[in-house]
Every structure is written in structure tokens, then in C-alpha cells.
Amino acid sequence: MTAVETVGLGRRFGRTWALRDCGLSIPEGRVVALVGPNGAGKTTLLNLVAGLIRPSAGSVSRFGEPIRDDTASLRRVAYMAQDSALYPTFTVTDLLTFGRRLNPGWDAELARDRLDRLGIPSRKRVRQLSGGQRAQAALVLALAKRPDLLLLDEPLASLDPLARHDVMAVLMEMVALHGTTIILSSHIIADLVETCDWLVAVNGGRIQISGEIEELLAGHAMVSGPREARTLLPDRLPVVTETTSGRQAQLLTRTGAETFGPAWSTRPPTLDELVRGYLGTPEATALPGPTSVVR
Numbered sequence: 549m550t551a552v553e554t555v556g557l558g559r560r561f562g563r564t565w566a567l568r569d570c571g572l573s574i575p576e577g578r579v580v581a582l583v584g585p586n587g588a589g590k591t592t593l594l595n596l597v598a599g600l601i602r603p604s605a606g607s608v609s610r611f612g613e614p615i616r617d618d619t620a621s622l623r624r625v626a627y628m629a630q631d632s633a634l635y636p637t638f639t640v641t642d643l644l645t646f647g648r649r650l651n652p653g654w655d656a657e658l659a660r661d662r663l664d665r666l667g668i669p670s671r672k673r674v675r676q677l678s679g680g681q682r683a684q685a686a687l688v689l690a691l692a693k694r695p696d697l698l699l700l701d702e703p704l705a706s707l708d709p710l711a712r713h714d715v716m717a718v719l720m721e722m723v724a725l726h727g728t729t730i731i732l733s734s735h736i737i738a739d740l741v742e743t744c745d746w747l748v749a750v751n752g753g754r755i756q757i758s759g760e761i762e763e764l765l766a767g768h769a770m771v772s773g774p775r776e777a778r779t780l781l782p783d784r785l786p787v788v789t790e791t792t793s794g795r796q797a798q799l800l801t802r803t804g805a806e807t808f809g810p811a812w813s814t815r816p817p818t819l820d821e822l823v824r825g826y827l828g829t830p831e832a833t834a835l836p837g838p839t840s841v842v843r
């Protein structure tokens with residue numbers, strides 16, 4: 549089953565398109581890394597999938613159904629927004645009471661255990677928590693709802709490295725135990741490598757990549773060799789991006805494990821190299837179709 553499907557999805561603010569022609573099909577049970585530079589359209593996409601804003605064009609469906617405002621549909625989704633707007637005068641206990649009353653499937657044990665483990669005192673008010681503690685509390689609210697689809701907008705941004713690692717482990721547990729589909733945006737690719745198995749890259753309001761990370765890595769190569777041997781590479785090589793450093797040239801290509809003679813070495817890219825290669829070349833795309841061969 550598809551967890552999220554968008555067809556020709558677009559959202560305009562005034563005359564500016566924040567997101568355009570977005571076609572995505574994300575299978576259930578995936579942990580999706582949503583990446584893109586500042587202002588790319590990531591939050592806009594998450595807001596559309598959460599149903600917080602309406603499309604200016606196209607459509608979104610979750611679990612095969614168009615987004616509706618009814619409680620049954622909303623119950624399946626949790627969204628932790630970037631600014632995790634928690635009521636500042638609420639205590640942590642108030643937040644949990646609020647969560648329990650609003651959500652029939654509320655997992656009180658999960659919420660309590662996690663807050664205890666994080667050492668977040670339940671008597672403290674939201675405004676007395678640190679930025680990282682507030683983010684953790686917001687995440688607890690999202691997790692304890694036990695959603696089928698969990699949307700997280702930069703959940704790791706205010707967390708220290710250990711906390712980031714811990715959050716990713718909790719997300720993995722959610723997927724393993726409940727088959728939750730998770731879409732999380734982040735600027736720190738290293739945090740995503742071990743956990744995410746699907747990549748969506750947005751750039752300038754357009755989707756550049758959407759696919760299984762393993763397949764994407766296997767379908768690309770880092771090709772390195774001496775600059776002066778550049779002419780020995782095939783003319784029609786699908787190059788995503790090319791950099792030179794001293795006498796060395798390095799290309800990210802859509803060629804998989806091909807080899808190009810003794811002067812050139814080929815290896816699969818890392819996730820970071822793949823993402824940087826595409827985001828640095830906004831016109832490149834790894835989506836299927838006639839635009840997929842870059843140059």
C-alpha cells in the first residue's frame with residue numbers, strides 16, 4: 549500500500565510557487581529522508597501532506613484516500629512542526645493529559661517511559677524547558693499518538709549528537725514494531741544514513757529525487773581520474789555533477805558499476821555525495837522519465 553501519493557501537487561503563496569508539479573509515491577513502512585536547501589519547499593510539502601494547508605494545484609492522498617478533515621483520517625497522522633508550538637504555560641503533565649484526551653490510541657506508557665528516560669521533569673512548564681527538551685517533548689506527543697504516518701520537520705535540529713542518535717533509534721523502533729511510515733526533513737545527512745531507506749530531494753520547489761536509497765546509490769557512481777584523461781570518458785555519459793581538485797576530476801554519474809578504462813576508478817557514491825551532487829545541480833533529476841538523463 550502507498551502511504552503518501554501526490555499527483556501534480558503544487559502550492560503557491562501569492563505569485564510564488566513554493567512547490568510545483570510534485571509527483572511522489574511513498575510505500576508504507578518507509579523512513580523517508582526529506583532533504584533540500586533552505587526555502588526548497590520541504591515544510592510546504594509536509595504541511596500539504598499533513599493537511600494543514602490546501603494545494604493550489606494537484607492532489608495528495610494518504611493510505612489511498614484523499615485528505616479529509618474527519619477524525620478517523622487525522623488519527624492516523626502525527627506532525628511535529630519545525631517550531632513545535634507547545635503551549636508555553638502547560639506543564640509536561642498537562643501536555644500528556646491533553647494528548648491522552650485528544651487521542652483514543654494514546655500510548656501513555658510510551659510517553660511516560662520516554663520522558664523519564666530523557667530526564668524531563670513532568671512538573672516543569674514548557675517555557676522552562678530548553679530548546680532541545682521542548683523538541684523532545686513535542687516528539688513524545690507525536691510518538692505516543694501511535695500514528696501510521698509520522699511527519700517530522702527538522703526534529704533533530706536543536707538536539708545534541710547523542711540525543712539525535714537516540715531519536716533515530718526510537719524512530720527505527722516505531723517502524724519495526726508498528727510499521728509506521730516516517731517522513732523527516734533534515735539538513736544533516738550523516739544522521740539519516742543508518743535509519744532512512746527512502747530519499748526525497750526537493751530543490752527550488754521541485755522534486756529532484758524520490759526513490760529507495762539502496763537503488764539510488766547502486767544506480768550512481770563516483771568516477772575519479774586525471775583531468776587530462778577527461779576526453780577518454782564517453783561523450784554521452786549521464787553526468788550529474790563534475791568537480792576538479794588540482795589535477796584530479798571527479799564526476800557523479802548515473803551509470804551504476806560501469807568502468808571506463810585504466811585511468812578512471814569507479815565506486816558507488818555515499819548518500820552525502822549523492823545528495824550534495826544533486827542539490828548543487830538543481831536542473832538534474834533522478835526521477836524516471838525523459839528528463840532523467842542530465843547532459
Ligand SMILES: Nc1ncnc2c1ncn2[C@@H]1O[C@H](COP(=O)(O)OP(=O)(O)OP(=O)(O)O)[C@@H](O)[C@H]1O
Pocket residue numbers: 561562565566584585586587588589590591592593
Ligand atoms: N506562508 C507563506 N507565505 C509566503 N511564502 C511562503 C510561506 N511559506 C513558505 N513560503 C515560501 O515558500 C518557499 C518554500 O518554503 P519552505 O518553508 O517550504 O522551505 P523549506 O525547504 O522548509 O526551508 P527551510 O529548510 O529553510 O526550513 C520559500 O521561498 C518560502 O519563502
